[in-house]
Amino acid sequence: MKYCWSSLCPAKVNLEYRFDFDRKVITHCLFEKPPSSSVNKMSGVKELIPSSNPFVIGTSGHIDHGKTTLVKALTGVDTDRFAEEKIRGITIDLGFAHYEDELGNHMAIVDVPGHEKFVHNMLAGAAGMDAVLLVVAADEGVMPQTREHLNICNLLNIKSGIVALTRVDLVEDREMVELCKEEVLTLLEGTFMENVPVIPVSAVTGEGLNQLRNEFAKLAKKFAHPEIEKPFRLYVDRSFTLKGFGTVVTGTVLTGSLSQDQEVVQYPQAREIRIRGMQSHGIKVKEVQAGQRAALNLTGIAKEEVQRGNQLAMPESLLSGYMINASLSLLKDTSNPLKNRTRVRLHLGTQELIGRIVLLEGESLSPGETAMVQFRSESILSGKYGDRFIIRSFSPMYTIGGGTLINPSPSKSRRLQQELPERLRRLMDGDEYVRSEEVIYLRSVRGVVYSEFQVRSGLSDKECSKNLQLLQKQGQILCVDSVSSRYLHVDHVKRVGKFVSRVLNNHHQKFPDREGMTHAELAGKLSLIFTEKEVENLLKYLCDSDMILQQGKYFYLEDHQAKISQTRLDSLTNCLDIISKGGFQPMRKTRLLEEMGLNEKDGIELLKFATHSKKLVRISEDLHYNPEQIEKILAILRGFFEKNPDINVIQFKELMNVSRKYAIDLLEYFDSQRFTIRKDNIRVPGKIFELEN
Secondary structure, three states: OOOOOOOOOOOOOOEEHHHHHHHEEEEEEOOOOOOOOOOOOOOOOOOEEEOOOEEEEEOOOOOOOHHHHHHHHHHHHOOOOOHHHHHHHOOOOEEEEEEEOOOEEEEEEEEOOOOOOHHHHHHHHHHOOOOOEEEOOOOOOOHHHHHHHHHHHHHHOOOOOEEEEOHHHHHHOHHHHHHHHHHHHHHOOOOOOOOOOOEEEEOOOOHHHHHHHHHHHHHHHHOOHHHOOOOOOEEEEEEEEEOOOEEEEEEEEOEEEOOOOOOOEOOOOOOOOOEEEEEOOEEEEEEEEEOOOOEEEEOOOHHHHHOOOEEEEEEOEEEEEEEEEEEEEOOOOOOOOOOOOOOEEEOOOOOOOEEEEEOOOOOOEEEOHHHHHHHEEEEEEEEOOOOEEEEEEEEOEEEEEEEEEEEEEEOOOOOOOOOOOHHHHHHHHHOHHHHHHHHHOOHHHHEEEHHHHHHHHOHHHHHHHHHHHHHHHHHEEEEEEEOOOOEEEEEHHHHHHHHHHHHHHHHHHHHOOOOOHHHHHHHHHHHHOOOOOHHHHHHHHHOOOOEEHHHHHHHEEOOOOOOOOOOHHHHHHHHHOOOOOOOOEEEEEEEHHHHHHHHHHHHHHHHHHHHHHOOOOOEEEEEEEHHHHHHHHHHHHHHHHOOOOOHHHHHHHHHHOOOOOHHEEEEEEHHHHHEEEEEOEEEEEOOOHHOOO
C-alpha cells in the first residue's frame, strides 16, 4: 500500500490516497488537520492512535428509512457497494464506514439492509456490534423491520444505542415528529434501549447531525473492551480476491488482539492460517484489537475456502461439533408455540445453520417463555460459552427467538439427560465456582482438559486456574493426568470405580483361585477412554477410597479370598508353623521353601496368598512373619519407648535378640507403616502408641 501526501493542498489540509481492503475501493480523504495516527518511517506502516478504545456501531431499522443516507451524511462514505444497490435504491448486503470525531475516537459503522428478505445479512452484521443506531423515519414511524431488528439486537444482548428519527425535513407538522418519538419510546420500553437518546435528524438539511455526533462521543467513553485480554476472535463477514494481494477477509474483532506475526485457526475447518498483512479502517496496521473492523490478507488459501460464517481465532479457543446446549427465549409476539424437534435456522455469529431444536423441558415452548434446549445442526458449527444466537423459522423466515450458548459440543451421555436442564441452569446462572464444577460434571467420564476449560466456562485464564485448584482441594474433582491437565468430577470417578468393581467381581467369579487383576489387565478394560497414566491415577484414587484393594501388583475386592486346593492348604499350614517356630528370626524365603519342599514358583504363589489373606505379614522381599509375632515385637518396642526417647539399630538388635539384618528389615518395615520415624541413624515413636487403642 502506498501513501501520497499532495503538495498542492493547503498547508493545513492533508490529502491521502489509499486502497481500502474493507470497502475494496481507492479512497481519498481530506483532513482539516493531520489524522490521529502516526507513520513509522522505517516500516511505512501506519499506526492508529485513538484517544479511546475503538468500537462498532451498527444501523438497524426498516427499509427506506434513510440508514445509508444518514451514514453518508456523517462519514462521507456511501456504504452501498454494489451496482444493483444503487440502481434499486436499497441496501442488499452489509456496508462499512469509518467515523472519527474531533477527539480522535475511532468508530466503525456497519450499515445493514432493512428489507425483510435480507434479515440474514443484517444478522451477519449485528454479530459484531457494540452499539446500535436505530433509524426510524419520522414520516412513517415504527414499521415491521423496526420491531424485528430491535428484537434481534435485544436478543443478542447488545448493551447500548442511539435512536435517529430521520427525514424530519419531510414532515411539515413538527407535532408529527413528537408523535413518532412517543411511538418509538413506547417500542423501546423493556429493552436495552429504553433510556437511550432519541434525536430528530435530517441528512438533507443537517439538522440534528451535530447532536448525533455528540452522542457518538458519549458512547466512545462507555466501551473499555475488557475482552482485549481474551484470545483473538473474528467473525468473517466477507471474503474476496484482490489482484496483487490474494485472498482478503473482513470482519469485526470480537475479542483479543492479533499481530501480523501470529498464526490463527480457521473454524470450523480447524485449518491453520498465515496472515500476510492487515488493515483497520483502510489503514495498514501491525495489530488489530477488539472493537475494530479488520481486513486480513491471507496466504495459501483461496477465497472459496473461507467464507462468511467462518471464524478466525487462536488455536484451541473454540470448540466445534454438531450440537450445542443453550438457553432459548421465545419472543412474546411470536404467533405459535415452538414444538419439540422443530426445524429452524440458527444464526450464530455470521453463520446461518439449519437444524432441529430439541426441547429439554416439555414438548413445546410458549411465546415469551425461556427453556433449556439442544440444537442439532445439519452442518458443523464452532462456538464457546456465552455466545449469543438468533433462531428464525425455517419457512417462511421470521425471527422467533434467541438466547445464549451454554454448553458447546456437549457430551452425548444418556445418563445426564434427566438432570441436564438443571445442570445447564447452574452453569449459566451460578458463580464462577459453581460454573467450573458444572463444566467438568457435564463432560461425564471423559472429563475436561485445561486447554478447553476456558472455552467451556467463559472464565479468564486466572479464574480457571484458581477455581480448578479450589475444586481439587475440596475433593470435588480429580486430575487424572498432570501433563494434559485432564479433570474428572468425583461423581464420575466413582462411576468408574463401580465399573472396575464389576470387572473385578466377574474376574473373581471366573478365576476364584487368583488373587486379582493386574494394572495391565484393568487398563485394557479402560483403554477406550483413559490412557495408561490416567488409569494408574484412577486406580490409586479408588484404592485410597477403599473401593478396591491392592496387594502387590494385584487389585481385588475386599470380600475376595482366593480358594486353594487341600494340598496347598496343607502347605500353608506347614509354612505358618515353620515361621512361628522361628520366633523373632524366622527362616528367609529360600530356606523356607527348601524346608517345605516347594519349588520357587509354587512357593512364591503360596506366600502371596498368605500375605493377601493376612495370614502372614511381608516385611521384605524374602522375609515374612505371622501377625502374632509382629504384635509381640511391637509390644516390646512400645515398652522400650516408654522409658527411652529413641532407639538405634544396635539397641533394637539386642532388644529383640536378632541379627543386624533382621533388625534393619523390621525397622524399615515399621518406618514404612509409620509405627516409627527415622531421623538419621535413630528411630523415634510414630504411630506405635496408637496401636494400644
